Amino acid sequence: MLLFTGKGGVGKTTLAAATAARLAVGGHKVFVVSADPAHSLGDVFGVPVSADPSEVDTCLYAAHVDARGLADRSWQAIRREIRGFLPGLSDVDAAELTVLPGVDELLALTEVARLAADGPWEVVVVDCGPTAETLRLLALPEAIGGYLERLSVGRHLADRVGALRDVLVDPARTSVRLVLTPERIVVAETRRTLAALALRGVRVDSLVVNRLVPKAGRWRGPAASWLRVRRAEQEAVLSELDASMTLPLRRVEHRAAEPVGVRSLLGLADELYGETDPLEGAGPYATPLLSVRSAPGGYELTVTLPLTDESTVELARVGDELSVTVDGVRRLVALPVLLRRHEVTDATTGPDGLVVRFEAGGSPA
Known part of the structure; x- marks a missing residue:
């Protein structure tokens, strides 16, 4: 399971889709699912994407998770489950117990895990929300698992949450790819995210630097001068980042045309991964906390x-x-x-x- 996240607007959905497309062309059966409330995965592929997995290309399936709709459909089932453990509760009391902190996000994450487990996929690529939301999401299994146990709602619910956390912190099954643009503010947030993920026990296997301005080459004129200055600023930021990191940095230049559709995404993936396997570096090794x-x-x-x-x-x-x-x-x-x-x-x-x-x-x- 590869989780793509980053500051809002850095292009993580596009890069997640490009990675999934490249893996599918390589013969893997791939499922790419969006947990981002923006639901732009269908726009990137140029085809409709719904809450149910659908084939967008050979060996490539996609879906998005609607957390609010999922919560609305799940309330009655959750209440029945709680009342099964605590039969003396009134309907009102059972309803109040379902209003747990972050329950919408938790349902979204458990739905991603369910979709991943139920299908014949070899690789699951997850387009997560912006980093702040993703960190909150990844913290929920630990936080809500303890909350459920303290409330004595039942071991079953807590076990489901615990199993979800086991998947997230298992480096043999899950890793994160952080997407960023070469700007100091974005890099600062990325550094904080790396520390927060390490503290949660979630493995990051690489950083993906998106939207590098093209090199000006032999061009002349004001536009070429602007490109050289901007590229030099970006390279300085990345040099500082690279010097302080042991993680691989993958780079993608800014494109004039937005990549939409599998063919365009494969071109982007060629620049991102070159001749290497997109799964390279996603193996089980991780430094113990x-x-x-x-x-x-x-x-x-x-x-x-x-x-x-x-x-x-x-x-x-x-x-x-x-x-x-x-x-x-x-x-x-x-x-x-x-x-x-x-x-x-x-x-x-x-x-x-x-x-x-x-x-x-x-x-x-």
């Missing part, structure tokens, strides 16, 4: 996060867990058993991420 090593007087726990000098990091010990907050995104991380009887004495950030020092009998931090 936590690693422990011995240190004088105790241990060091490394929380592997792509932090920058501008990252805002907050850390707190909560029983046998660490509360880690990076740029407003918070996660409770269970401590390895080895460290639970030790105290946090120091924490620093660096190129490897967040390094937390533990010592026996130290002062709580």
Whole structure:
């Protein structure tokens, strides 16, 4: 499962569709599904796309998920399920329990997972919403799973949510491709997104840089001068990004004509992937979030996060867990058993991420 996301307007839907088209031509049975409320997947392919998978080309199927419509159709079934677990509830009480935070988005994500599991697909390409919405969406299985358990709504619902999270954080099954344009504001958001996804345990396999202005070559005149200046600015931004990242950067130049239809999308995919397989780099390897090593007087726990000098990091010990907050995104991380009887004495950030020092009998931090 490949998830494409990025700041609104960077072209993630087009690049997701181009990737799916290239994979289908390569012989894979591919399903591309949009969880973006904008529903522009049909516009990109130039054919109608509905909530049910439909064939848009050989081996290539597409659909979009209507979260609000799905919620409207699901309310009664959800209420019946809740009342089955808690038969003493009135209809009003059961209705109130379905108004969980983010339930529309959760239903959209579970529908994507259902469509992916029910079909004969080898690859599922997901056109996600803008990054802020996607991060909220990816956090929901963890957040709502605990919420359901605390409310005693029932183990069944919580198990479904837990299974969804297992898919999202499994690097053998799922990875994210972040789409960006070569602008400092967009790159800054991309850096924050990388840290937030790492904190969630979701793997990013590459960055896709879209809409590089063409090189002016030997052209002359004001337009050529503008192209050279703009391209130089973009290259400077990308050089800084590349120097601070170990992820591959794929590049796509801005096109004069908007790519619409499978043929145009395949041309875009040729520029994006060249002779390589679009699945290259989407394999199971992923750096573990936590690693422990011995240190004088105790241990060091490394929380592997792509932090920058501008990252805002907050850390707190909560029983046998660490509360880690990076740029407003918070996660409770269970401590390895080895460290639970030790105290946090120091924490620093660096190129490897967040390094937390533990010592026996130290002062709580």
